[in-house]
Amino acid sequence: MSDEKTTDFGYEKVKTEEKAQRVAGVFHSVAAKYDVMNDLMSAGIHRLWKRYTIELSGVRKGDRVLDIAGGTGDLSAKFANLVGPTGQVVLADINASMLNVGRDKLMDNAVSGNIDFVQADAQYLPFPDNYFDCITIAFGLRNVTDKNKALASMLRVLKPGGRLLVLEFSKPTNALLEKAYDAYSFGFLPFIGKLVANDAKSYRYLAESIRMHPDQETLKSMMSDAGFSECKFYNMSGGIVALHKGTKI
Amino acid sequence: MLDDPTLLSGVAVALEKAINSALCYDPGTRSKLNELEGCSLKIHCLAPEFSLLFYLRRDHIEVGTYSEAVADIEISGKLVDFLQAIENGKHSYAESRLTISGKISRLNDLKTIFSQLDIDWEEPLTELFGTLSGHALAEGLRGSWQWANQQKSQFEKLLSPYLSEELRILPARTELNAFYNKVDEFRSRVERSAARIARLEKALTPSNPNCN
Numbered sequence: 001m002s003d004e005k006t007t008d009f010g011y012e013k014v015k016t017e018e019k020a021q022r023v024a025g026v027f028h029s030v031a032a033k034y035d036v037m038n039d040l041m042s043a044g045i046h047r048l049w050k051r052y053t054i055e056l057s058g059v060r061k062g063d064r065v066l067d068i069a070g071g072t073g074d075l076s077a078k079f080a081n082l083v084g085p086t087g088q089v090v091l092a093d094i095n096a097s098m099l100n101v102g103r104d105k106l107m108d109n110a111v112s113g114n115i116d117f118v119q120a121d122a123q124y125l126p127f128p129d130n131y132f133d134c135i136t137i138a139f140g141l142r143n144v145t146d147k148n149k150a151l152a153s154m155l156r157v158l159k160p161g162g163r164l165l166v167l168e169f170s171k172p173t174n175a176l177l178e179k180a181y182d183a184y185s186f187g188f189l190p191f192i193g194k195l196v197a198n199d200a201k202s203y204r205y206l207a208e209s210i211r212m213h214p215d216q217e218t219l220k221s222m223m224s225d226a227g228f229s230e231c232k233f234y235n236m237s238g239g240i241v242a243l244h245k246g247t248k249i
Numbered sequence: 250m251l252d253d254p255t256l257l258s259g260v261a262v263a264l265e266k267a268i269n270s271a272l273c274y275d276p277g278t279r280s281k282l283n284e285l286e287g288c289s290l291k292i293h294c295l296a297p298e299f300s301l302l303f304y305l306r307r308d309h310i311e312v313g314t315y316s317e318a319v320a321d322i323e324i325s326g327k328l329v330d331f332l333q334a335i336e337n338g339k340h341s342y343a344e345s346r347l348t349i350s351g352k353i354s355r356l357n358d359l360k361t362i363f364s365q366l367d368i369d370w371e372e373p374l375t376e377l378f379g380t381l382s383g384h385a386l387a388e389g390l391r392g393s394w395q396w397a398n399q400q401k402s403q404f405e406k407l408l409s410p411y412l413s414e415e416l417r418i419l420p421a422r423t424e425l426n427a428f429y430n431k432v433d434e435f436r437s438r439v440e441r442s443a444a445r446i447a448r449l450e451k452a453l454t455p456s457n458p459n460c461n
Contacts, residue, residue, distance in 0.1 A: 051261075055314060055315040235253070236254050241255075243254075
């Protein structure tokens with residue numbers, strides 16, 4: 001009888017140690033067209049979700065911010081502007097291809113003086129304890145193999161009083177919207193993925209991984225269990241996306 | 250519906266773009282606003298519930314939807330109160346049903362600055378249509394706007410006498426005043442009668458030695 005631990009890779013069950021590699025494959029494939037696809041898939045609305053995340057972060061001049069799964073640098077670019085020359089932004093991503101795209105993009109836009117680029121795993125963050133004023137992870141937590149481990153790691157590197165913001169796809173609050181969303185996710189997204197990025201499979205994984213991700217209340221409980229306080233969530237676009245916020249006391 | 254951050258963020262983005270586009274064509278207002286750089290204003294609508302924050306930065310304004318920091322100026326009230334205050338722009342804050350807190354002097358400065366807003370509409374039109382066509386179009390629009398304002402003033406002046414004198418669906422002011430006078434007179438008579446009745450009741454009570 002097999003004793004191997006398994007986890008979800010979309011709807012597929014894979015060995016726990018294989019998930020990271022499978023996710024890496026997905027993001028190596030989509031990195032070059034990541035931004036274009038985000039705009040196409042969400043009709044540009046992802047910019048509004050991220051804008052709200054920035055507002056809730058309360059980041060100010062001089063702050064030190066960690067942007068996990070920062071990928072192509074949308075949030076990091078805004079944070080760099082907010083923290084100013086006396087602050088620091090660390091753009092961390094486990095995937096080298098995404099990190100390269102992000103670094104090139106930010107450098108092309110002359111936004112890199114106070115940004116450091118680090119290839120790191122959210123489960124094993126290579127930073128000192130109590131280091132960051134704010135941590136964000138946008139559309140990355142659902143790809144992490146062990147979310148509880150990642151949350152614990154984030155708590156460790158956050159300063160007391162620091163805030164964690166998790167922006168992620170979640171469960172729609174309305175049954176009708178949920179049906180429409182399912183049709184859109186499993187029908188339209190892979191089609192667009194095939195057309196633009198020549199990769200339907202990766203966008204099918206996107207839709208599946210969203211369905212396997214914990215819902216709003218479950219993730220809030222996970223954050224509380226990890227040690228975060230004052231945990232709350234904000235539904236956006238009818239619950240299609242949720243922003244979870246927790247504080248380290 | 251406005252409690253969905255996505256929608257409110259969309260409104261904030263649209264407002265920000267509109268305000269900054271307008272400021273592009275009014276350098277005078279822009280430089281006056283620069284004197285208030287760093288100032289923040291929060292509009293908190295109680296019904297429907299939402300908040301918008303305006304931050305004065307160098308040469309532009311940023312619009313947000315959430316902040317834990319206290320704004321320099323906060324104005325709160327229902328949407329209908331805000332609309333009434335905008336319509337009755339010349340009236341004082343005390344006459345509105347809005348609650349204002351923070352640096353009132355800054356609010357007065359902002360009100361003064363925006364009352365002197367003078368957008369050069371000709372510039373964006375010439376950018377789009379060329380110098381000659383743009384200028385002609387701007388002149389046409391300016392003339393139409395002035396004509397519409399004149400018509401509006403005339404309409405407001407003539408409406409009341411038309412309703413009272415021509416259509417007779419509203420009483421004239423003299424008729425109203427006569428009616429109010431009659432009501433006042435009637436009220437006085439009622440009060441005098443009530444006073445007389447009270448005096449008589451007091452006179453007729455058993456404790457009065459004048460009664461048998």
